Amino acid sequence: MAKITWKMEDGSEITVDVKDGLNLMEAATANNVPHIEGECGGCLSCATCHVFVEPEWLARTGEVDDIEDTMLEMTDVEREDNSRLSCQIIASPELDGLVLHVPEPE
Amino acid sequence: MSAPVVIVGAGQAAASFISRHAALGSSEKLLLIGEEPHPPYQRPPLSKKYLLGELERERLFIRPLEWYAQQGVETRFDTRIDEIRPDRRQVVTADGENIDYDKLILCTGSHARRLPAEIGGNLPGVYTLRSIEDIDRMAPEFQAGRKLLVVGGGYIGLEAAAVARQLGLEVTLLEMADRILQRVAAAETSNYFRKLHSGHGVDLRESTRMTRLLEGDGTVCGAELESGEIIDAELVLVGIGGSPNTELAQAAGLDCDNGIRVNDICQSSEPDIFAAGDCASFSRNGQQIRLESVQNAADQGDLIARVLAGEDVSYTALPWFWSDQYDCKLQIVGLNQGHDHTVIRAGTSDSSLSVWYYQGDRLLAIDAMNEPKSYAFGRKIIENGVNPTPGQVADPATDLKALALGK
Numbered sequence: 253m254a255k256i257t258w259k260m261e262d263g264s265e266i267t268v269d270v271k272d273g274l275n276l277m278e279a280a281t282a283n284n285v286p287h288i289e290g291e292c293g294g295c296l297s298c299a300t301c302h303v304f305v306e307p308e309w310l311a312r313t314g315e316v317d318d319i320e321d322t323m324l325e326m327t328d329v330e331r332e333d334n335s336r337l338s339c340q341i342i343a344s345p346e347l348d349g350l351v352l353h354v355p356e357p358e
Numbered sequence: 359m360s361a362p363v364v365i366v367g368a369g370q371a372a373a374s375f376i377s378r379h380a381a382l383g384s385s386e387k388l389l390l391i392g393e394e395p396h397p398p399y400q401r402p403p404l405s406k407k408y409l410l411g412e413l414e415r416e417r418l419f420i421r422p423l424e425w426y427a428q429q430g431v432e433t434r435f436d437t438r439i440d441e442i443r444p445d446r447r448q449v450v451t452a453d454g455e456n457i458d459y460d461k462l463i464l465c466t467g468s469h470a471r472r473l474p475a476e477i478g479g480n481l482p483g484v485y486t487l488r489s490i491e492d493i494d495r496m497a498p499e500f501q502a503g504r505k506l507l508v509v510g511g512g513y514i515g516l517e518a519a520a521v522a523r524q525l526g527l528e529v530t531l532l533e534m535a536d537r538i539l540q541r542v543a544a545a546e547t548s549n550y551f552r553k554l555h556s557g558h559g560v561d562l563r564e565s566t567r568m569t570r571l572l573e574g575d576g577t578v579c580g581a582e583l584e585s586g587e588i589i590d591a592e593l594v595l596v597g598i599g600g601s602p603n604t605e606l607a608q609a610a611g612l613d614c615d616n617g618i619r620v621n622d623i624c625q626s627s628e629p630d631i632f633a634a635g636d637c638a639s640f641s642r643n644g645q646q647i648r649l650e651s652v653q654n655a656a657d658q659g660d661l662i663a664r665v666l667a668g669e670d671v672s673y674t675a676l677p678w679f680w681s682d683q684y685d686c687k688l689q690i691v692g693l694n695q696g697h698d699h700t701v702i703r704a705g706t707s708d709s710s711l712s713v714w715y716y717q718g719d720r721l722l723a724i725d726a727m728n729e730p731k732s733y734a735f736g737r738k739i740i741e742n743g744v745n746p747t748p749g750q751v752a753d754p755a756t757d758l759k760a761l762a763l764g765k
Binding site for chain 1: 377381400402403417420421422425428652653656678680682687689730731733734735737738759
């Protein structure tokens with residue numbers, strides 16, 4: 253279990269306990285986090301689950317592989333150094349307290 | 359009290375409509391009616407991870423069941439609609455209940471075509487693949503060493519063949535056209551997947567017609583080919599395409615043409631009735647088309663919510679699609695219908711390749727096999743109307759990102 257917080261641009265926040273093994277795109281859509289769609293179900297084809305990871309947490313969310321790195325080029329809001337596709341971050345106890353910022357497309 | 363917006367069909371398009379409706383803060387009441395017993399779920403993983411046993415059922419659901427109530431949406435699953443009465447703005451359930459609607463959104467989807475009963479299409483052990491129940495019925499039969507016959511070399515058949523090989527079944531796949539994926543892809547893409555499946559031990563037979571399925575001990579036991587050859591099989595998966603669920607719409611007098619005909623705001627010939635997803639037929643580049651894909655269902659559902667909220671929008675979304683087979687990720691962007699030539703871009707490894715479809719100088723679509731760069735940047739290249747020359751595409755030194763950005 254990990255307590256995950258999504259922070260929106262309007263200042264609102266959603267914090268949820270996420271079961272180990274679920275990816276954070278699934279956790280977001282299940283908990284009505286806005287702007288996270290995850291249309292491809294987490295198979296790295298849609299780039300609609302883009303988040304910015306609070307920098308201090310970045311290393312703990314794991315490596316960005318080549319496919320994710322490429323798909324991050326397709327996001328609506330331009331990627332930054334702390335961009336991840338949240339379908340590729342898997343909940344685990346090490347991520348307890350993780351904060352994600354949700355970009356809002358224009 | 360005014361009648362609700364009624365959504366008939368609880369799949370991807372419905373979920374997307376409701377999500378957008380909620381996000382826009384729209385005030386109309388929604389009633390979601392689905393024939394299946396489940397809330398909307400993802401179908402693409404059915405023929406992949408769900409059949410493989412790597413994904414629990416709950417993880418297929420696009421939103422958890424309680425989400426709908428949280429959005430103020432009334433849901434009625436396991437409920438079939440038998441009739442639409444546009445003159446009274448009512449739908450009628452199989453139990454004879456009349457339900458009033460203000461607007462009606464048809465997300466009725468499509469169904470898998472079956473082989474005729476006369477040639478064994480309804481024998482026990484013959485499956486089609488479209489729903490959770492289909493997989494739950496067939497999955498126990500996917501045991502190592504058993505013999506599976508796949509009829510049809512489209513994406514569903516190929517994905518199921520890949521899963522079956524991974525689970526250790528013996529697989530024969532029949533395609534009556536001269537190549538697999540003939541209706542949907544260029545020969546180069548067919549060649550890639552033929553090699554992939556043959557390399558994984560699928561007995562893949564193209565230009566091969568089956569005359570009938572054979573019965574033994576009350577269940578399917580094989581197939582007879584036109585050549586007279588008998589193929590043994592303990593189970594059969596029929597993947598010969600889908601047909602739109604238009605019976606309700608047709609009976610109600612809506613214009614249908616291989617799907618419920620809709621305009622560029624997904625509105626049918628009845629102004630208060632909209633249609634989205636697999637069941638909707640629409641005009642694109644002068645052709646009447648219908649798409650069976652998550653992208654199309656999600657984008658059309660989303661669009662209808664915007665239209666009902668008064669936004670001035672129309673459906674122009676660029677199609678995309680994917681398939682996973684063994685260790686190959688196929689990603690497609692654009693629509694290749696009407697292409698007159700293709701250009702091959704070699705990948706960075708033996709197992710990667712992309713096929714670029716052109717109509718004259720215009721780039722229409724890309725099939726990217728283990729080539730996410732061709733897909734991701736190709737999407738931008740198409741969106742930005744770049745139309746690179748064949749020479750640029752074929753040259754491995756071309757920087758696709760720079761091309762996409764017009765540099």
